[in-house]
Amino acid sequence: MQKIINFLRGSVRLEVSGAFPERFLNLCAQNGVSFWAVEWLDAGNLRITVARKDLKRSRALGEKVMCEVKTQLSRGAPAFLARFKKRYALLAGLTLSLMAVCVLSQFVLTVEVSGNETVSTAEIVSQLRRLGVRPGVYGPGIDPAATAQELLLRVDGLSWCAVNMRGTVAEVLVREKVEKPELVDDKVLGDVVARAPGLVTDLSVLEGEAAVKEGDTVLAGELLIAGNIHIEGPEYGEVDLGWRRVKANGLIYARTWRTLEAEIPLEARVKSYTGEEIALWSLNLLGRRINFYGNSGISFAEYDKITNVWTASLPGGQEMPLSLTRETVRAYDTTPAPVDIAAAEELLRARLDEALRQQLGSGEVISADYTSRAADGKLTVRLQAECKEEIGKFVPFADQAQDTQP
C-alpha cells in the first residue's frame, strides 16, 4: 500500500554531501520532511529518498546545514507525467481527441434495426433516412417518438416501432404485423374438378358426390366430385325431392404423366477480358460519398464492374459509417464458343426437375425418363415423368343459388 502511495505522489532520490550530513537528517525530521531508504555512503555523503512535494524544502534545509543536495532520480506518477509537459504536439493531439470524442458522440454513427423478419432492413433503413435518421445526423435533433410514429405509417408490415438513442447508436426496434389467416368460406358452393389428366388411384370424398371411381381415367377439367347432389325420393315414390347444393370437398389421387421440355443453344458467346482496366476509388463518410475519380467516364463498350468495399469496424464487429470502395472496371469482348454438351444437358435436366417439382407441389415422382436431342443449333432435353399427385381443384358454381326444389 505504501508503495502505491509513494508511486502516486512521486518520490525523489537525493544525494546529500557536506561536513555533517546527519544534521541534514535531523533537520528534515524536525521540519516534518519525511524520508526513507537512508544510505550512508561515507562520512560526508548519504542518500535519502523524499516525497516529491518535499524536494524544495529539502534543498532549503540542505543549504541551512551547509550540505549540497543533488537530485539523483525522480520516480512515480508525477515524474512520468512531467515528461509530457513539453510535448506540445501530444497535448494538442490529446485535446483534439477529447474534443472529437465530445463532439462526435453527439452524432449518430450507426443505425441498428432489429425485430424484423419479413420486412427488409433495407426498406426500414431507407424510410428512416427519409425521416432524417441516418449516420452523421445530429442526435439531439431527432425526435424518437415522432420518428417511430411516422415510420409506422410509412412501412406497411409494421405494427409497433420504437426509436432509442443510445449514444452514437440509433436503435430501432420493430414488431411486424401478423398476417391474417386465409378464411375458407363454406358458403361458396362448387365442384371439384381435375387439375391435370390422369388415372384415378385413390379417392376420399368428404362432401359432395363422387363423379369418378378408382381406375377411371380423367382429363383436365373433368368433374371429380359433384357439388350438385340429386336427392333420391323413396322407392316406388313419385315425389322428386330436388337437388341439394354443397361445397364439394375431398382428395383425389391419380397417376399422371407429365412431359416437360427445355432447350439451350449449342453455341454461346463467352467473355474474354481485353486487359484494359480502370480502378475507381471512393470514400463513404457518414452517408456521403466522396469520389476520387472526378468526372472521368467509362469508355469501354462492354465491361464488368467489380466492387470491393472495406468498411471500418470496431473490435466487437460493429460497423462504422466509414468505408472505402474500389470499383474495378474490366473491359471485355465476346466471342462465340461451343457449349459443353454434357454440362448443358446436366443443366437442362436440373431445370426440368425443378419445374416438375413446382408443378407437382406435394406429389411424388414415380419414374422419370430423359431424352436429349441436338438439332438446329440447339440442345433439347425432354422429361417424361410418371407421378402420383392430388389432382382435385375446387371450382365454385357460377350460380350460387341454394338447394332447388321441384
Place this chain on the structure above:
Amino acid sequence: MEKRGKREGILERTAQVFDLPGDVVAGLPRIELTGNRELRMENHKGILAYGTEEIHVSGGKLVVKVRGDGLELRAMNASELLITGTILGVELT
C-alpha cells in the same frame, strides 16, 4: 542551557517521585525493541552517526548506540525514529 538541564532533572525526579511515566513528563527517550530486527525510539534528539553496523542517536543527556548488521534508518520524524536490521546490542553512554 544549564537552566534547561536543571529543569529536565527536576522533571525527571518528579516523574520518579510521583511514579509518572518519564517519557511523558520529562521527555526522556523511550526505546522499544521488537526482537532483534526492529528498534523504535521516541523523544530522540537527532542522529549523531550513521552506518550499517552502528547508529548513534542522541537522547538528550545520553547517547544511544545501536550495533548490528545491515542497520537501516527506516523512518524518522521530529520525535520518533525506526531502525531495522539485525540488532546485536544497544549501548547507552
